[in-house]
Amino acid sequence: MKxxxxxxxxxxxxxxGVQDILKALARGLDKEQLDFSDDHEGEISLSPEGLLHVKVRARDEGDRQQFEIKVRWEKRPKSVSKKPPNIR
Structure with a gap:
């Protein structure tokens, strides 16, 4: 596959079916390796590690309800000091 x-x-x-997808995502996050594929879209592999930014959103729009989960991370996290600044 491409x-x-x-x-x-x-x-x-x-x-x-949705539960199966969410469980597969949880297993992949546990292994720090997510492999996505299907017959039409090809495949992609992601390696989530370190701190992950998570955003959860839910909406009720009368006849339609939905929730979204967005997870992102930096492949090369920026170096950030772990010490506070000196302030006088």
Whole structure:
């Protein structure tokens, strides 16, 4: 399969199918390796490690409800001092 820098997949699934995806994501985060693939979009591998920025959002718009989970990280985290500045 073709390797890409972006992967997207959309489907209509029962609740159990969504749970399976969330469990697979949890297993991949535990291993610090997420491999995404399907027959149409190719494949992409991500290596989440270190501190992860997490954003959770939920909306109720009357007839439509949804939630989103966004996780991001830096491949090469910026070096940040672990000591406070000297202030007088």
């Amino acid at each position: 390797s890409k820098t972006e992967f997207q997949h959309e489907a209509l699934l029962e609740s159990q």
